[in-house]
Amino acid sequence: MPLFSAALWRNARVWAGRWLLVAGLLALGGILWWLTQVYQTREEHTRHQIERELHAINSLQTQSVLDWREQRLIDASTLADDSLFSLSAAQWLQVPEAVVLTQRMQERLRILQERAKYTAVYLLNRHGQLLLTPNGSSTGQLPEPEMQALQDALAQAVVTVVEPRRDNFFAFPFFSVIVPVFEGTEPAGAVWLVSDVRTTLYPKLQAWPTPRETAESTLFSRHGDEVRTLNPLRHHNEEVSAFQLSELHSDDPVLQAMAGARGVFYGHDYRGHAVMAMANAVPDSPWIMVSKIDVAEAFADTQLREILALSLPVSLLLLLAGLVFAYGQRRAWQRERELKTQLQRNMRWLEGAQKAASVGYFAFDLEQKQFLMSSMGNAIFGMPYTGVLTLEDWVHSIPAEDRERVLSIHREAIAQRTPLRHQYRIQRMDNQALRWVEIWGEYEDEADHERVTRMIGTIQDITQRKQSEQELANYRTALEEKVRLDPMTQIPNRRALDEHVVLEWHRAMRNHAPLSVLMIDVDHFKAYNDHYGHVAGDECLRQVATAIASCASRAGELAARYGGEEFSVLLPDTNTTQAQQSAERVRAAIEALALEHAHSSAARCITVSIGLTTIVPVFASEPDVPEVCDIPKTVPLAAQVLFEQADAALYQAKQQGRNRVAVYASTAPETA
Numbered sequence: 001m002p003l004f005s006a007a008l009w010r011n012a013r014v015w016a017g018r019w020l021l022v023a024g025l026l027a028l029g030g031i032l033w034w035l036t037q038v039y040q041t042r043e044e045h046t047r048h049q050i051e052r053e054l055h056a057i058n059s060l061q062t063q064s065v066l067d068w069r070e071q072r073l074i075d076a077s078t079l080a081d082d083s084l085f086s087l088s089a090a091q092w093l094q095v096p097e098a099v100v101l102t103q104r105m106q107e108r109l110r111i112l113q114e115r116a117k118y119t120a121v122y123l124l125n126r127h128g129q130l131l132l133t134p135n136g137s138s139t140g141q142l143p144e145p146e147m148q149a150l151q152d153a154l155a156q157a158v159v160t161v162v163e164p165r166r167d168n169f170f171a172f173p174f175f176s177v178i179v180p181v182f183e184g185t186e187p188a189g190a191v192w193l194v195s196d197v198r199t200t201l202y203p204k205l206q207a208w209p210t211p212r213e214t215a216e217s218t219l220f221s222r223h224g225d226e227v228r229t230l231n232p233l234r235h236h237n238e239e240v241s242a243f244q245l246s247e248l249h250s251d252d253p254v255l256q257a258m259a260g261a262r263g264v265f266y267g268h269d270y271r272g273h274a275v276m277a278m279a280n281a282v283p284d285s286p287w288i289m290v291s292k293i294d295v296a297e298a299f300a301d302t303q304l305r306e307i308l309a310l311s312l313p314v315s316l317l318l319l320l321a322g323l324v325f326a327y328g329q330r331r332a333w334q335r336e337r338e339l340k341t342q343l344q345r346n347m348r349w350l351e352g353a354q355k356a357a358s359v360g361y362f363a364f365d366l367e368q369k370q371f372l373m374s375s376m377g378n379a380i381f382g383m384p385y386t387g388v389l390t391l392e393d394w395v396h397s398i399p400a401e402d403r404e405r406v407l408s409i410h411r412e413a414i415a416q417r418t419p420l421r422h423q424y425r426i427q428r429m430d431n432q433a434l435r436w437v438e439i440w441g442e443y444e445d446e447a448d449h450e451r452v453t454r455m456i457g458t459i460q461d462i463t464q465r466k467q468s469e470q471e472l473a474n475y476r477t478a479l480e481e482k483v484r485l486d487p488m489t490q491i492p493n494r495r496a497l498d499e500h501v502v503l504e505w506h507r508a509m510r511n512h513a514p515l516s517v518l519m520i521d522v523d524h525f526k527a528y529n530d531h532y533g534h535v536a537g538d539e540c541l542r543q544v545a546t547a548i549a550s551c552a553s554r555a556g557e558l559a560a561r562y563g564g565e566e567f568s569v570l571l572p573d574t575n576t577t578q579a580q581q582s583a584e585r586v587r588a589a590i591e592a593l594a595l596e597h598a599h600s601s602a603a604r605c606i607t608v609s610i611g612l613t614t615i616v617p618v619f620a621s622e623p624d625v626p627e628v629c630d631i632p633k634t635v636p637l638a639a640q641v642l643f644e645q646a647d648a649a650l651y652q653a654k655q656q657g658r659n660r661v662a663v664y665a666s667t668a669p670e671t672a
């Protein structure tokens with residue numbers, strides 16, 4: 001006996017498979033966790049890198065703007081401290097019509113404009129009237145904010161600035177510096193230095209050292225509920241210079257910066273995009289520099305790079321898993337194909353066998369009330385192959401006289417849930433021919449009777465078998481008849497007589513009725529044979545037999561050839577007197593044949609001698625009937641006594657001269 005049985009091995013394989021699956025899932029989970037950790041670490045690293053980049057750029061640009069602003073103020077302060085220029089300007093303001101002074105003043109203004117790269121330079125009086133430019137005299141009045149700045153500059157003797165703004169005065173946004181001019185201690189006027197911020201400031205903000213598409217630096221300043229932008233917004237279709245605070249997202253970097261946020265922070269900008277931002281105030285100004293970049297862009301490259309890097313092991317894993325899966329699928333597919341081929345071959349064999357044996361199979365759906373049939377199943381009912389036989393068609397195929405019987409058998413089988421074994425006749429649908437079929441049916445799932453819905457089984461055309469059986473039965477009957485018939489005389493033989501006498505003996509015993517037997521022998525038949533020949537002897541015996549048989553016509557009576565030229569007649573329910581009469585009728589009937597017998601001592605024709613006996617059979621144990629010692633207890637042997645007694649009587653008839661009837665006479669009573 002093997003150490004491990006097949007069941008144990010199978011069990012072990014199943015468990016090994018389960019453990020392998022669990023181990024595989026755990027390994028996959030571990031790898032995914034490790035990949036996530038690696039990805040998060042690298043993402044954090046990238047975040048720090050971008051924050052550093054943003055910080056550097058913002059600081060750089062803030063410093064650059066600060067430098068630009070300070071440079072403007074330094075230039076202006078230098079001008080304010082230039083006493084020679086102040087003196088010249090004050091003189092010219094007193095005598096503006098002096099040509100030489102005017103030319104000298106214009107020259108100074110031109111040098112100033114070119115050196116400090118101002119967009120416009122004006123000399124104006126202390127009332128704000130524009131008087132002189134590098135290109136010639138000028139007219140007009142200083143605009144309002146600058147007017148206020150002029151007042152402050154003259155009052156405090158300091159250089160004042162007007163923050164960048166838009167005004168109809170110029171077609172561009174401009175930054176103003178007012179430099180006061182004094183004559184001694186008396187305010188005389190001022191120089192108005194104008195910078196176009198588009199050409200002087202914007203380039204400093206646009207210079208972003210990395211090729212980022214969404215990177216943007218903007219200078220903001222707050223004015224009540226309004227936020228003004230100093231430079232245009234990179235991603236705004238229209239040129240917007242101001243926002244209402246309410247228009248901005250609650251976490252807009254500008255709002256956060258206004259609220260004091262500094263360093264790197266996150267939010268959503270005016271486009272609604274998630275951004276990383278950095279804010280810095282420009283010292284000594286109301287400006288706040290906000291630099292930002294879209295989170296999506298900041299991490300896009302990184303994510304792509306990380307995903308590409310991390311996807312390599314994942315891809316390898318997936319490839320491996322895919323290969324294993326494909327291998328498994330291929331094996332399963334091959335196995336399935338083999339099974340299908342095997343199944344198809346088996347089905348072909350089965351169908352061939354069913355066709356040869358005229359067997360079809362069916363599935364009877366108890367709920368749908370229809371038979372699902374195989375092709376042979378349909379063919380047996382003489383219908384084209386549809387795969388279905390409706391209950392109605394099936395019922396109609398059963399001959400009307402058999403229908404109720406067949407249906408009740410089916411109903412009972414379904415009700416009792418017992419297997420169906422049944423033979424019945426059907427009428428084919430195509431040619432109406434009557435056929436015998438045999439049906440074998442069982443329920444599909446016998447274990448669960450409650451849910452039985454189908455009976456499956458086979459149906460076979462057994463017409464030929466039935467015909468063969470019938471022919472066999474007929475042949476057997478004929479054979480049996482022949483076995484009990486004497487071939488020459490065509491009347492029952494000794495065998496038939498023996499069987500019949502046993503039956504009648506029993507009946508007589510039950511009914512206490514007399515039973516008589518005639519033993520008949522043809523007289524001098526040897527002489528007849530010798531004289532007329534055996535062929536004539538046979539013919540004579542046939543006629544004698546026919547005549548004797550015609551005398552035994554009552555129910556239960558049987559005439560038989562006992563052997564040779566001896567015949568016997570069994571007369572049930574017949575007493576001695578009646579038997580004598582019957583015997584006389586037989587004797588007379590033979591005589592009446594008038595078959596010539598020239599060598600008979602009894603007559604000139606064929607005659608017979610008859611011995612008869614009558615017995616009333618009784619049970620040997622009956623108390624009031626004296627036991628007859630010479631009658632055996634078994635019925636066949638007891639019946640044999642009848643023939644012995646009749647034979648004895650026949651002997652007497654022969655002795656007494658033949659052609660006569662003799663009754664058996666003994667000392668014993670007539671019953672046995």
Ligand SMILES: Nc1nc2c(ncn2[C@@H]2O[C@H](COP(=O)(O)OP(=O)(O)OP(=O)(O)O)[C@@H](O)[C@H]2O)c(=O)[nH]1
Nearest residue numbers: 521522523524525526527529534535537538564565
């Ligand atoms: N032709 C023919 N003869 C038969 C047949 N069976 C028996 N026999 C003859 O019947 C004869 C009987 O003769 P026996 O027994 O001597 O008696 P019997 O000549 O009839 O004389 P009793 O009986 O004394 O009158 C025999 O010769 C048999 O050959 C048969 O089937 N056909």
